[in-house]
Amino acid sequence: MHIYKTHRFLKRAMAVISASVLIISTSVTAMAADSTYKFSDIDLEVTIPEELICFTRSTTNNNAYLDKIGVDDAASLRASMQAANVYLEAVNKDITYELVVSSQPASKELPDFNNTDSQQLNKLFNEYIERYKHIEADAFTEDITDSEITQHNGVYYFQTDITNISKTKVTVYSRKYYTVMQGNVYTFSIQSKTNQLDNTMTKQLTEIVQSAKYAPVSKSIFENNIVTELLSSIITLGLPIGALALIAYLLNRTKKKSAKQIAAEEKRLKENMRR
Numbered sequence: 001m002h003i004y005k006t007h008r009f010l011k012r013a014m015a016v017i018s019a020s021v022l023i024i025s026t027s028v029t030a031m032a033a034d035s036t037y038k039f040s041d042i043d044l045e046v047t048i049p050e051e052l053i054c055f056t057r058s059t060t061n062n063n064a065y066l067d068k069i070g071v072d073d074a075a076s077l078r079a080s081m082q083a084a085n086v087y088l089e090a091v092n093k094d095i096t097y098e099l100v101v102s103s104q105p106a107s108k109e110l111p112d113f114n115n116t117d118s119q120q121l122n123k124l125f126n127e128y129i130e131r132y133k134h135i136e137a138d139a140f141t142e143d144i145t146d147s148e149i150t151q152h153n154g155v156y157y158f159q160t161d162i163t164n165i166s167k168t169k170v171t172v173y174s175r176k177y178y179t180v181m182q183g184n185v186y187t188f189s190i191q192s193k194t195n196q197l198d199n200t201m202t203k204q205l206t207e208i209v210q211s212a213k214y215a216p217v218s219k220s221i222f223e224n225n226i227v228t229e230l231l232s233s234i235i236t237l238g239l240p241i242g243a244l245a246l247i248a249y250l251l252n253r254t255k256k257k258s259a260k261q262i263a264a265e266e267k268r269l270k271e272n273m274r275r
Helices: 001-035 074-083 117-134 201-212 225-274
Strands: 034-039 044-047 051-057 086-091 097-105 134-136 140-152 155-166 171-181 184-192
Touching: 034 051, 034 086, 044 097, 044 201, 051 074, 074 086, 097 201, 117 140, 117 155, 140 201, 171 201, 184 201
Parallel strands: none
Antiparallel strands: 034 044, 051 086, 086 097, 097 184, 134 140, 140 155, 155 171, 171 184
């Protein structure tokens, strides 16, 4: 009888824990599914297609996809992103291509593209293409194969298609959008190591560029690495501890009830014997 009741309480405890896990998992998934990213350092907001796996400078070790990109520690990923002026990196599930959003302060000689006339913009474009049309380095050669000035949501971009061939004969195909806004250089790029870029890849990149909003962004606590690591620890460690505490509480409560029931039964038996 008492064993049955204890078992029933344990079942109830596990049901409560399962419900808690489901609620928290749903919340985490909803957060992960939110494809809008804001960066206060560069006053930029972008929307990323939900099927892509994203990494930012706030990525923590709790991210289950770190091993997919060959990273063991989130701190090293954040450091490499900062060193390369990268704010967001997104990959597809098969890791056959990646998208990168990067930015850095523009030199004083570079005016905002939207504050220049067409003649000056064309001059800047020609200088840009001349500078990067062919790069020969120790480890690779790189060539611009196509280029044009495009406009998305009223913002001008230098769009280039690039082929990079390493000395080991590995070919990387990429497309890049380059603009100067708010005194910053912004670059949106996609690259594939498996084959040439297809329409799906280039469409995703264009959609990200079209989603870009260049406006003041308020600083968020989630951009702080310490805060994000702390929240990550709370989710990964706090939930099991809370579950164990709940089980212990219910077991203790069950024991107390059982003891009271035993005492009550003994009292009834004694009263019956006296009769």
